[in-house]
Amino acid sequence: MYFPRIITFSLIQQTLGFIAYDCGGPKINITAFNSLKVEFCDLQTEVNVQPIQRIQLLQKTDTYSIPYKSCSIIINYFISRCSVLEDAQMVENGYFTEISELGSSRCSEIHQRLIYHLPLGGGGVITGLKINETRLFATTIAGYIDRNGNCKGTTFTSDKALNI
Numbered sequence: 001m002y003f004p005r006i007i008t009f010s011l012i013q014q015t016l017g018f019i020a021y022d023c024g025g026p027k028i029n030i031t032a033f034n035s036l037k038v039e040f041c042d043l044q045t046e047v048n049v050q051p052i053q054r055i056q057l058l059q060k061t062d063t064y065s066i067p068y069k070s071c072s073i074i075i076n077y078f079i080s081r082c083s084v085l086e087d088a089q090m091v092e093n094g095y096f097t098e099i100s101e102l103g104s105s106r107c108s109e110i111h112q113r114l115i116y117h118l119p120l121g122g123g124g125v126i127t128g129l130k131i132n133e134t135r136l137f138a139t140t141i142a143g144y145i146d147r148n149g150n151c152k153g154t155t156f157t158s159d160k161a162l163n164i
Helices: 104-113
Strands: 006-008 017-022 029-034 071-082 088-102
Touching: 071 104, 088 104
Parallel strands: none
Antiparallel strands: 006 017, 017 029, 071 088
8 A cells, every 4th residue: 555654844833834745656755835925826717708700791782663553443332222212221231342453464454445344243334544543433233223213133242241
């Protein structure tokens, strides 16, 4: 077994330091230090800093105009029924609004001819349209009323109102 032997010398009076001998190894290790003047160990801690890469993408975009035609038709429905004593009576849920977006070819056709054919029954045609102008028209799209006030009704179906 290996037992290191350390021999220390000290006087009984005030001791300002000591000397230590390590005789157990192949070489003699003599260490002396002053116990009154011990400096603090300044351990350097490694600062682990990782820089964050910031990238800004700069891109030049080409902008140019594209000709675009848009036709929206707002249809206000006022649905009534024939009556014996009066000319017409309002039906329940008989007033509603639809917005009809037309495709590019249909929109171009309206711009060229300035005429709009109603898609719902009755074969109604609206003429006298002007570009970039709002016009109001009233037409009967289902049933009929003649000049004498005779009324003939029918059922009506739309995406907004079913079977009125």
